[in-house]
Amino acid sequence: MTKEQILQAFQNKFQGKIEEIPFVGVDVAFKVEKDSILKVCRFAKETSELSFDLLASMTCVDYIDRLEIVYNLFSFTHRHKIAIKTTLPRDGESDSVTPIWNAANWHEREIAELFGMKFKNHPDPRPILLPEDWEGGFPMRKDWEGKDFVRLPKK
Amino acid sequence: MSDYPKNKFPIDEFPTDETDGTDKNKPSNLFNLLGKDADTIAVTGGSEEFIVNMGPQHPSTHGVCRLLLRMDGEVIVDLVPIVGYLHRALEKIAENRTYLQFIPYTDRIDYVTAMICNHGFCMALEKLAGIQVPERAEYIRVIMDELNRIASHLIWLGTFALDLGAITPFLYCFREREKILDLFEMTCGQRMTFNYMRVGGVSRDLPEQFIPLAKEFVEYFKPRVDEYEYILTQNPIFLGRTKGVGILPQKTAIDYSVTGPNLRATGLKWDLRKEEPYSIYDRFEFDIPTGTNSDTWDRYMVRIQEMRQANRIVEQALNSIPEGEIKTKTPAVFKPPAGEVYVRVESTRGEMGFFIVSKGDTIPYRVKLRTASFSNLAVLPEMVRGWKIADLVVIFASLDVIMPDVDR
Numbered sequence: 001m002t003k004e005q006i007l008q009a010f011q012n013k014f015q016g017k018i019e020e021i022p023f024v025g026v027d028v029a030f031k032v033e034k035d036s037i038l039k040v041c042r043f044a045k046e047t048s049e050l051s052f053d054l055l056a057s058m059t060c061v062d063y064i065d066r067l068e069i070v071y072n073l074f075s076f077t078h079r080h081k082i083a084i085k086t087t088l089p090r091d092g093e094s095d096s097v098t099p100i101w102n103a104a105n106w107h108e109r110e111i112a113e114l115f116g117m118k119f120k121n122h123p124d125p126r127p128i129l130l131p132e133d134w135e136g137g138f139p140m141r142k143d144w145e146g147k148d149f150v151r152l153p154k155k
Numbered sequence: 156m157s158d159y160p161k162n163k164f165p166i167d168e169f170p171t172d173e174t175d176g177t178d179k180n181k182p183s184n185l186f187n188l189l190g191k192d193a194d195t196i197a198v199t200g201g202s203e204e205f206i207v208n209m210g211p212q213h214p215s216t217h218g219v220c221r222l223l224l225r226m227d228g229e230v231i232v233d234l235v236p237i238v239g240y241l242h243r244a245l246e247k248i249a250e251n252r253t254y255l256q257f258i259p260y261t262d263r264i265d266y267v268t269a270m271i272c273n274h275g276f277c278m279a280l281e282k283l284a285g286i287q288v289p290e291r292a293e294y295i296r297v298i299m300d301e302l303n304r305i306a307s308h309l310i311w312l313g314t315f316a317l318d319l320g321a322i323t324p325f326l327y328c329f330r331e332r333e334k335i336l337d338l339f340e341m342t343c344g345q346r347m348t349f350n351y352m353r354v355g356g357v358s359r360d361l362p363e364q365f366i367p368l369a370k371e372f373v374e375y376f377k378p379r380v381d382e383y384e385y386i387l388t389q390n391p392i393f394l395g396r397t398k399g400v401g402i403l404p405q406k407t408a409i410d411y412s413v414t415g416p417n418l419r420a421t422g423l424k425w426d427l428r429k430e431e432p433y434s435i436y437d438r439f440e441f442d443i444p445t446g447t448n449s450d451t452w453d454r455y456m457v458r459i460q461e462m463r464q465a466n467r468i469v470e471q472a473l474n475s476i477p478e479g480e481i482k483t484k485t486p487a488v489f490k491p492p493a494g495e496v497y498v499r500v501e502s503t504r505g506e507m508g509f510f511i512v513s514k515g516d517t518i519p520y521r522v523k524l525r526t527a528s529f530s531n532l533a534v535l536p537e538m539v540r541g542w543k544i545a546d547l548v549v550i551f552a553s554l555d556v557i558m559p560d561v562d563r
Contacts, residue, residue: 024282024496053409056499057508057525070510072497072525076409076425083497103412106533129239129562139247152251152518 001049003028006080009050013043021085026072029083037069037086038095044073044084045100051077055101060111062090062142067117069094088117090141096122114140204232207544211240217314218558220532222547229543234536241562249522254280254489255354257522262348264524265560267310268503270296270303270339273352278433279498279509280354284491289480292356293435298369298472299339299351300434301465305376306335307503308462311555312383315455318552319396324386331379334372341365354489356482366473373470380463388456397452401538401550404449411534415505415527416461417554420446420453427501438475439468451553458555490517504528504555528560 001009007028011018017036023029032040044052052073061068071084088094096119097104108119109128116138119125127134137144210221219240225233245264249257261276262269274296281288288296313328336346341362343351351358387393403413405421418425426443428436444460446453493515499508505527512521531554539547 022494024494025279025498029495054414055412056506057497057510057523059510059521059523059525061512061521070523072508072510076423079430083495101412102407102410103530103533106529127239129242131239139244142250 001078001080006050006082009047010040010043014040023083026081026083029085031085031087034086034088034092034094037084038097038100040084041071041097041100044082049078050080051075052080052082053077055097055103055107056081058097058104058107058111060115060117060140062115062140064142066090067092067115069111071097091116093118093120095120098123114138116141209544209547211237217552217556220556220558220561222551224544224547226544231539231542231544231547234539234547236532236535238532238558238561241559243559243563245563246522246524249519251518253517254491254519257519258352259348259350262350263559264526264563265502265504265507265528265557266347267307267557268303269347269349270299270351271500271502271507273349274300274434275498275500275502275507275509277352277354278500279496279511280489280491282498283494283496283511283513284354284485284489286355286483286485288356288434289483290435290477291360291479292481292483294472294476295357295361295481296352297434297436297439298469298476299342299349299357301468301472302335302338302369304465304503305462305469306332308458308465309335311458311503311552312455315549315552315555316387318548319393321387321393324383327379327383327386331376334375338365338369338372341368353482353485355485356480358482360481366476369469370473373466373473376466377463380459380466384459388459394452396546396549397455397553398450399448400451400546401542401553402448402450403534403538407534407537408449411537412530413505413534414530415502415555416457417454417505417531419443420457421449422447427499427506431499433498433500436468439471441465441467451549454553454555488517490515499525502527504557504560505531524563526560526563528556528558529563532556532561 007020007030010030014036017032019031021029021031044050052075054074054076055071056074057072059070066087067090069086074081086094094117096108098108105124106128108122109126112119112125113127113130136146204225204227207224207226209224211219221237223235223237224231245260248260258273258276261272264272309328309332313325316324339349340346342365343349343358403421405423408418408421422445424443424445429443441464444457446457491513493513495512497508497510499506507527508525510523511519514520535551535554538550
């Protein structure tokens with residue numbers, strides 16, 4: 001499938017919800033609404049022409065007014081790679097994709113802990129990287145202040 | 156020291172029997188991770204099931220990793236890995252440094268394959284800014300990457316054999332690794348954390364003696380792999396400990412995003428250097444070794460053969476390296492255009508990805524480090540159920556997990 005065909009497949013299934021965005025290093029990237037992320041991911045994995053079986057990476061970016069979750073998917077059968085983005089408010093809640101790819105389990109734990117959002121229906125919502133008794137807030141947020149943290153001065 | 160506040164040392168806070176007067180056998184909350192009935196097991200004591208804590212400091216965890224095991228007699232019922240002891244917040248540091256200042260930090264992601272981490276990060280920036288790398292620099296990068304791959308696999312092989320109780324391979328492996336480190340030291344002054352690659356090339360040219368010495372190493376190394384194989388591959392004790400142990404089905408591996416040699420051992424022929432050639436890997440001839448049974452022995456065999464293939468690539472690159480520039484001229488203040496990029500390279504342990512969000516500034520807005528060990532460790536509980544503790548040590552070692560790579 002070409003780049004256009006991949007995008008078309010998603011657009012046909014989820015009409016009006018897919019918005020293409022620029023992204024270097026992947027075949028195609030698009031944004032979806034937070035409510036349909038679980039359906040889009042399931043469609044991406046279970047449709048045989050797409051079959052994105054590898055969740056290569058999953059991460060979050062803080063834009064102060066919102067959080068963006070980025071899924072990097074890859075298909076071993078068809079050698080496509082795409083990126084899916086979804087936006088949610090800080091302190092928001094997004095659907096966990098762990099039922100689709102088990103790999104998301106640890107990634108989601110990491111994101112939830114460092115960015116302070118929640119994943120709905122996550123099987124094991126414990127912190128992962130920070131100490132057990134951590135009370136310093138959500139360190140990956142842009143406005144985080146820590147005792148020993150010195151920000152690079154603005155020019 | 157007498158006025159040092161009490162409870163300052165973590166050991167003071169460790170739950171003891173005195174913490175609550177009523178239930179002396181109540182385990183700490185952490186043990187409840189292993190299932191709701193973990194309490195009951197410890198209190199009643201009637202069952203054979205019990206909980207074993209392994210780590211954080213344990214010789215076989217190759218770093219600081221804690222494993223909580225629920226045992227039925229000698230058999231592992233369940234396992235929970237507890238990570239994060241080496242979390243250095245590299246992603247946060249990246250947001251507070253310029254792009255070029257972050258290159259030395261990439262060495263520390265996976266200190267055993269620092270060259271490949273350097274390479275991946277520089278490649279992501281080059282892709283974002285559309286910078287071409289000179290031919291000679293690409294060759295140097297490939298030579299360094301592959302030498303580093305051999306060095307990393309040697310560390311793995313040595314410690315893997317050590318975990319099995321064989322001490323000799325460890326000494327042999329470090330003997331060869333020393334020669335590779337000498338080559339690195341000669342080139343960039345460092346033996347482990349190189350900070351060698353730059354956006355648009357490498358920091359300095361190869362010294363004059365490098366190519367003859369590297370060629371000498373390639374010839375020297377070829378029979379050495381046979382030597383390791385002679386000690387291990389058909390050794391009955393080794394076979395007994397590894398053949399059929401810790402099988403990882405291909406479906407589970409993909410589900411957990413396991414990549415690299417662990418995935419190839421399941422029989423899937425997938426190597427980014429071949430299937431999605433970056434740098435100049437498409438110019439070299441090499442094979443992708445794969446396994447069939449996906450057991451510990453296959454993972455061992457894949458890495459052994461990968462060392463031979465890496466050596467082959469180094470040999471070809473050394474024979475065809477052109478003269479010329481080693482670095483494209485880039486402005487002293489590096490500012491990539493605004494945009495987002497995801498670039499992945501084949502690290503020794505699997506797919507190493509760099510996701511960078513740039514706002515057109517000298518400082519990255521966000522850097523995500525996708526490391527192979529993070530996903531490779533997550534699959535461990537699936538592999539050890541039903542095996543014994545002694546097998547856990549072998550299975551864990553065969554995954555080739557590096558803890559700084561997990562915790563970042």
